[in-house]
Amino acid sequence: MRAVIVQRFGDPSGMEIIDVSHPTPEADQVVVETAAIGVGGVDAMIRRGTVADMLPVPAGLIPGSEVAGVVSEVGADVDVSWVGRRAWAFTGISGGYCAFATARVSDIAALPDELSFVDAVAVGGAGPVAHFALAHAHFGSADSVLVRGGSGSIGIATVELAARAGARIVAVTTSSQERGRRLGELGATHILDRTGAGDPHAPTHFDVIIDIVGGTAVPEFIDRLAPNGRMVIAGMVAGPVPADVGSRLLAGFQLSRSLATFSLDTIGNDAKDVVRRQQFDAVTRGALHAVVEDVLPLERAADAHRLMDAGQVFGRIVLAP
Ligand SMILES: NC(=O)c1ccc[n+]([C@@H]2O[C@H](COP(=O)([O-])OP(=O)(O)OC[C@H]3O[C@@H](n4cnc5c(N)ncnc54)[C@H](OP(=O)(O)O)[C@@H]3O)[C@@H](O)[C@H]2O)c1
Numbered sequence: 001m002r003a004v005i006v007q008r009f010g011d012p013s014g015m016e017i018i019d020v021s022h023p024t025p026e027a028d029q030v031v032v033e034t035a036a037i038g039v040g041g042v043d044a045m046i047r048r049g050t051v052a053d054m055l056p057v058p059a060g061l062i063p064g065s066e067v068a069g070v071v072s073e074v075g076a077d078v079d080v081s082w083v084g085r086r087a088w089a090f091t092g093i094s095g096g097y098c099a100f101a102t103a104r105v106s107d108i109a110a111l112p113d114e115l116s117f118v119d120a121v122a123v124g125g126a127g128p129v130a131h132f133a134l135a136h137a138h139f140g141s142a143d144s145v146l147v148r149g150g151s152g153s154i155g156i157a158t159v160e161l162a163a164r165a166g167a168r169i170v171a172v173t174t175s176s177q178e179r180g181r182r183l184g185e186l187g188a189t190h191i192l193d194r195t196g197a198g199d200p201h202a203p204t205h206f207d208v209i210i211d212i213v214g215g216t217a218v219p220e221f222i223d224r225l226a227p228n229g230r231m232v233i234a235g236m237v238a239g240p241v242p243a244d245v246g247s248r249l250l251a252g253f254q255l256s257r258s259l260a261t262f263s264l265d266t267i268g269n270d271a272k273d274v275v276r277r278q279q280f281d282a283v284t285r286g287a288l289h290a291v292v293e294d295v296l297p298l299e300r301a302a303d304a305h306r307l308m309d310a311g312q313v314f315g316r317i318v319l320a321p
Contacts, residue, residue: 001019001020001021001022001023001098001099001100002017002018002019002098002099002298002321003017003018003019003020003062003097003098003099004016004017004018004062004063004064004097004098004298004301005017005018005020005060005061005062005063006046006047006059006060006061006063007059007060008059009047009048009049009052009059010047010048010049011048011309012047012301012302012303012305012306012309013302014047015047015063015301015302015305017298017299017301020062020098022100023100023101023102025073025074025075025078025102026075026102027075027076027077027078028075028077028078028104028105028106029074029075029078029102029103029104029105030071030073030074030075030078030082030087030089030102030103030104030105030108031071031072031073031074031100031101031102032067032068032069032070032071032072032087032089032100032101032102032103032108033069033070033071033072033099033100034067034068034069034096034098034099034100034101034321035068035069035070035117035320035321036067036068036069036116036117036118036120036121036295036318036319036320037064037066037067037096037097037098037101037121037298037318037319037320037321038064038065038066038067038096038121038122038124038125038153038316038318039064039301039304039305039308039313039316039317039318039319040064040065040066040125040153040316041152041235041237041308042055042065042093043063043064043065043096043097043305044305044308044309045237046061046063046093046094047063047305050239055093057093057094061094062094062095062096062097062098063094063096063097063301064091064094064095064096064097064098064101064319065090065091065092065093065094065095065096065125066088066089066090066091066096066121066124066125067088067089067091067096067101067103067121068086068087068088068089068111068117068118068120068121068124069086069087069089069101069117070084070085070086070087071083071084071085071087071108072100074105075105077105078105079105082105082108085110086110086111086113086117087108087109087110087111088108088109088111088120088121088124088276088280089101089103089107089108089109090103090107090108090124090125091103091107092107097298097301097319098298098321099298099321106269107269109124109273109276109277109280110277111280112280112281112284114284115280115283115284118290118292118295118318118320119283119290119292120280120290121316121318122153122290122291122292122315122316122318123153123157123279123280123283123288123290124276124280125153125264126152126153126154126156126157126316127157127161127275127276127279127288128264128267128272128275128276128279129154129157129234129262129264130154130155130157130158130160130161130210130234131157131161131275131279132262132264132267132271132272132275133154133158133210133232133234133262134158134161134162134165134208134210136232136260136262137208137209137210137230137231137232137260138208138230139162139165139167139208141165141166141167142167143167143206143207143208144167144168144169144170144171144203144205144206144207144208144226145158145162145167145169145170145171145206145207145208145209145210146171146172146173146192146196146206146208146209146210146221146224147159147162147170147171147172147173147188147209147210147212148172148173148196148209148210148211148212148213148221149173149211149212149213149235149237150172150173150174150179150183150188151172151174151175151179151183151314151315152212152235152237152313152315153291153315153316154212154234154235155172155210155212156183156186156289156291156315157279157288158210158212159172159183159186159187159188160186160187160288160289161288162187162208163186163187163188163189164187164287164288168189169189169190169202169203169206170187170188170189170190171188171189171190171191171192171199171202171203171206172188172190172191172192173192173193173194173195173196173213174191174192174193174194175193175194175311177191179314182314186289186291190202190203194213195217195220196220196221196224204224205224205225205226205229206224206225206226206229207225207226207228207229207230208229208230208231208232209221209224209225209229209230209231209232210231210232210234211231211232211233211234211235212234212235212237213235213236213237213238214233214235214236214237214238214239214240214241215236215237215238215239215240215241216238216239216241216242217238218231218233218241218242218245219242219245219248222245222248222249222252222257222259223248223252225255225257226255227255227256227257228255228256228257229255229257229258230257230258230260231257231258231259231260232260232261232262233259233260233261233262234261234262234263245259246259290315290316291314291315291316292315292316292317292318293307293312293313293314293315293316293317294307294313294317294318295317295318295319295320296317296318296319296320297319297320297321298319298320298321300319301319304317304319
């Protein structure tokens with residue numbers, strides 16, 4: 001079968017499309033014939049080789065962690081009624097960019113008939129991250145929210161979920177006015193530049209900050225938390241957070257502010273499954289948007305990564321085998 005591999009870490013030219021043997025499912029696994037493959041920020045970080053300390057992977061890996069398609073085979077311990085069903089699947093930190101992907105049966109979800117495979121991979125991973133990151137921040141509808149890094153699929157879902165829950169202030173950081181306009185259509189009330197400036201009507205401080213960007217500016221955004229404010233770091237697209245970040249919290253001791261990280265890995269499969277299914281249904285009703293920048297053939301995986309590296313992806317870019 002066809003698969004994309006990262007032959008050499010660094011720029012996207014180190015990716016190649018090759019033929020590999022058809023996978024055989026382990027006892028608790030399914031094989032999905034992929035129809036849509038999500039290209040995520042993590043895939044780009046792994047390909048660049050910049051997160052080798054955190055996520056050590058060998059050259060030659062097949063990148064990608066979420067796919068949608070039809071279950072074609074199941075392992076010995078899996079209910080055979082899965083065969084032929086449309087499903088979304090999490091493949092782990094690798095294994096997605098190929099014609100037939102394997103996933104544990106506990107990491108797949110059946111798709112509603114009305115939901116396209118492409119829309120499934122735009123929401124299946126990002127939507128639950130947004131939902132549980134907001135919950136981790138103890139978000140309530142009376143809170144003001146800032147989403148730092150609103151233009152990616154996690155940020156977009158966070159904006160929509162916060163707005164739909166009734167938050168009256170949902171600010172975002174973004175690099176362009178056009179992206180800000182689109183985020184406004186999805187529920188953002190205040191559009192800030194990447195430094196957090198640019199809207200004189202925006203509040204100076206927020207009850208909740210969901211940060212997908214990370215990087216050296218995190219301490220400055222800690223200073224944008226209101227008393228009792230909660231900041232949750234759910235991504236680090238701009239790189240690691242300074243090691244002495246705790247000193248900024250301690251400097252504001254009397255403000256009772258909190259900083260936390262959030263990873264979906266800490267959420268049980270059943271809870272993730274319930275939320276994912278609700279969100280898939282919400283997309284079919286138009287209550288949640290699957291925002292897709294483009295769908296490219298699998299052969300153009302390197303081009304998809306070039307678009308990611310150039311910051312030209314709003315929402316999700318998707319590969320189709
Ligand atoms: N917590 C979890 O369980 C979980 C699960 C999966 C992935 N992740 C993490 O989530 C991140 C990817 O999420 P995503 O796909 O939604 O994000 P993304 O699309 O890769 O990036 C989000 C947005 O951040 C802005 N941005 C990019 N570089 C920036 C920089 N240097 N400074 C400031 N803003 C910058 C860009 O928007 P503008 O150009 O509009 O500013 C970009 O669209 C990765 O860090 C990944 O590890 C976390």
